[in-house]
Amino acid sequence: MKLSMVYSYLNADIKIIEKELEETIKAESPLLSEASLHLLHAGGKRIRPVFVLLAGKFGNYEISAMKNVAVSLELIHMASLVHDDVIDDADLRRGQPTIKAKWDNRIAMYTGDYIFARSLELMTKVKNPLAHVILSDTIVELCKGEIEQIKDKYDFDQNLRNYLLRIKRKTALLIAASCQLGAVASGCSEDVHRKLYRFGYYVGMSFQITDDVLDFTGTEKELGKPAGGDLLQGNITLPVLYAMEDMSVRKMITGVHEHMERAEIEEIIRLVKSTGAIEKSLAMSDLYLEKALDVLDGLPPNRAKKTLRNIAKFIGKRKF
């Protein structure tokens, strides 16, 4: 089953969001419009807008208000992808050429900055100051997380705490903010929007751990890039941390460098898998998932709650 089936009853509202996304990034410059739309049309799970909408269902849900938050968050995510592709010097994203590959770094920087600006312009339609405090804190933390990721590259002495803090900033905070902001924008009580924040945070942690596992277990077709890419780039993820508990494997992993031959990295992937690191990582992902589901128990019963539960389970078990 596809994830989109879980929330198919939101399709009408998701269509509104897709349309708004397209309208928002249209620019006067033909090239800027083309570059922005190129990214938009490459697809994506739109998971952040979905979380915004579902969280909004716990309050006074008006799509006209919810769409501003949902679109803003997706645009912030998109802007970060454009910048990330310059950072990673990536030529492909979702199987399509990246903006920096299709044009160049300069165009990618202008496009990323443009999309970020449009997202904030749209967000200011939300007049509740709390929403802006939440989102701006999230953006700064997200960026700190990316800086930390560069700092920690090829640092084989880092520990579990480093990793968890990094994925919190890199992934979990934006999902947590999506849930919380959906609730804030629909006027939910503090208790409800805080719970939704925690739900999003735990789901985000589980999601990223699963993502890091898939980098070892996924096929090139599923991932849109060869497996082991994170490790090759020096990103020490949870499966690697666990695998390095075995000293002989650790010795092999600490020799990883960017220009390694494909056969060598494949051998390391095989070794990582052989240590049980994948299973231990998935167990950690499940632990976060359970916490997310526990938080949901404390929320008022409605259809959105059931959907959030199903999405959380889906994310935890996804194969790509």
Added chain:
Amino acid sequence: MIQLQDFKNKLTGIRKALEQQLSHPYLQQFIASPPIDEDKLMMLASLLDSIGVDESRTEKYTVTAMLLQIALDTHELVKVSRPGSSEWDLKERQLTVLAGVYYSGLYYKLLAAAGEIELIDMLASGVKTVNENKIIIYQKEADAIEILMDSVKEVEAALVGKVADFCNAGIWKELAANVLFVKRLIDEERLFLETGNSIVFDGLKKLSFPKMEQGLQSLSREQRKHLISVCERYREFAINSIKKAQTHLPGMNATLNERLESILGQHQSMVNFFVEEG
């Protein structure tokens, strides 16, 4: 004299507050200190000070607008990726991207904490305008010199202009736009004369000599003269507008007045240089 010192002290205080925001130990290890455009800083502080905005808001608005300006200027420093770049080059490029994102995040965070939603909106709209016009210049999308020059002006002055709009300071907006435009044109002309490279002159070349496919270095003496005269015509026009605005702003602080005289002096020396060179 007391007033002059008073403004200089305010400016120093704002600069310190800005530097504090920009300070990031890890970024500082790998990338150069972020570029601070002193003229934009002075223009923002002067306009806010002159219309009676209190000291704390003057600092907040100037620092946040400058953070955004610095974010955009930092992203201008991102180099094109080349195969075989060293690890240091790679890290520098990566952190330059992130530094720009970090500074623009700080602008949002500071204004959000102060509940200044309208200014967040106006400055974001300024960033949008700047990037739209940067692309017009970079991709040579302008189909008339007027459009190219308008784009240069927008890139330089959109953010200061948005703060002026926010404070309903129309004359200041006009003054700032012209001052920053003149300064950029002086820089571009100097670059063109000294290195033979300038993105603005490249754009002017395309519009003035559309059939010419070679670069700026292949221009004849007459063609170079023509481009410089176009640039100077726009500068002269902007300078007249600056002089007109000065008469409408009698309360302008002496520090800014000194700076304006210096910019006008640079313009004059460029004109003299060109006349002498024939």
